[in-house]
Amino acid sequence: MLNNIFKYVPVNYLYGRIFAIFWLTIFVIVFIIILLPQKYISTSRDVLKPLSQKEVEFGNTIAKNLSKFYFKEKHLPPNIDETNTDLLRQLRKEFLIKNNLVKEIRNFFLVNQKTGRILINKNNLRIGIFSSLAIDPNNPQKRQYHQNLVMGPFTIPNSRYNLYITKKLEPRSPLYYKIISTPFQILFITMLVSTPMLLWFSWLITKPARKLQRAAETVLKGEFKEDPNLELGPKEFVKTGITFNQMVHSINQMISSNQRLLSDISHELRSPLTRLKMANALAKRKTGNSSELQRIEVESERLENMINDLLHLSKLKLESHQNKGVVDLFELYGDILNDAKYESKNMNKLLTFNQMPKVLLKVNIPLIQSALENVIRNAIKYANKNINILFLKKRDFIDIIISDDGPGVPEAQLDEIIKPFYRVSTSRDRDSGGTGLGLAITHEAILSHKGRLKTFINHKGGLSIILSLPIYNIT
Secondary structure, X not given: OHHHHHHHOOOOOHHHHHHHHHHHHHHHHHHHHHHOOHHHOOOOOOOOEEOOHHHHHHHHHHHHHHXXXXXXXXXXXXXXXXXXXXXXXXXXXXXXXHOOOOXXXXXXXXXXXXXXXXXXXXXXXXXXXXXXXXOOOOOOEEEEEOOEEEEXXXXXXXXXXXXXXXXXXXXOOOHHHHHHOOHHHHHHHHHHHHHHHHXXXXXXXXXXXXXXXXXXXXXXXXXOOOOHXXXXXXXXXXXXXXXXXXXXXXXXXXXXXXXXXXXXXXXXXXXXXHHHHHHHHHHHHHHOOOHHHHHHHHHHHHHHHHHHHHHHHHHHHHHOOOOOEEEEHHHHHHHHHHHHHHHHHHOOOEEEEOOOOOOEEEEOXXXXXXXXXXXXXXXXXXXXXXXXXXXXXXXXXEEEEEEEOOOOOOHHHOOOOOOOOOOOOOOOOHHHOOOOOHHHHHHHHHHOOOOXXXXXXXXXXXXXXXXXXXXXXXX
């Protein structure tokens, strides 16, 4: 049977598995109900059962004694509908005690023969249903409710009331009978059984999606690794996993190609530049040093520095995702700060920094060290007297604020200085000897680690740069 169903429901596909899981859950629940003994499952044909002769005699005896107790001993009127309810409860208890029926009878009820009104316990649902089904005193019936057996009706002599008796049952009825005999309990058990099954099946269904999510997050972090597990599971996810791994493979090939291209460009640019510098040196020997040859030498060195920075910037973009390690903040920047403090002191400048918080970072260590060192050296270079470095922990990020008291940057150009080759018209110009790539390299390094770089003018008029890096949580 299952083979025939699965023939038309492809369980290798996600929609087929969802259908099969819900179908299987319903099948299991129905199968359990079918396995229950039929004698414990109430149907419309066997809800009511006839009483034995002994039970009929027992009920009629109780009805006669009750008539004598109510109307002869207690002198109640034939119509007791209007009798005080508390009095009737008290008389019922007294009658059971007097006739030694407390252990045998749990309760009894009086029902008006004409109106069907239940005395004392007016809202008893079971007696109300039973009394509407069993209405003939000449053919009293019985039905089991959990640990109680309801019997009746029995005619109470000299009155307009029928008697219904609730007896205690020993031994107790099976637990599954209690469940089957109440619709609300059937619904509750069905939900109780099916909920964990459906949750487990749902977890299995979404497992391939979670694997794909983790793989995408890994790529987002810059780790381009193929995952063979993505090619297992439902066919929809298998095809997606294969495509995802092919994409990662293509990215790795592109990175390798670009690295080879950079290596070739480096060689092709450096070779004529080296020949130019050699020719310039030979010209100096023959004709002596001149302003023209000096200019050629300066521009050659500047061009060489620019090529080095360009190659370095391109290399950062390609390799920033590789060789990442977990490192403590102090271990990462401790030596750099001490060296910068010593360097600034030799230049008659003061560099200060606060105590670094204890946090871990997952970074390309040489790259991130170079990023901060570049900003600090620029701050030392352009500061008048003071450089301050502040480490602040803000939720999932560590902010490093480097500030100087130098000439600063025009506010309109704050967002431009991190672009490659951009120069401001102040002291930070070509005469400084830079190539205009320092902050661009730092910016690329920070972005490659999902961080942020921000610039602003501080209260001293100098430039402040904020480097924000995400904190690594081991958990």
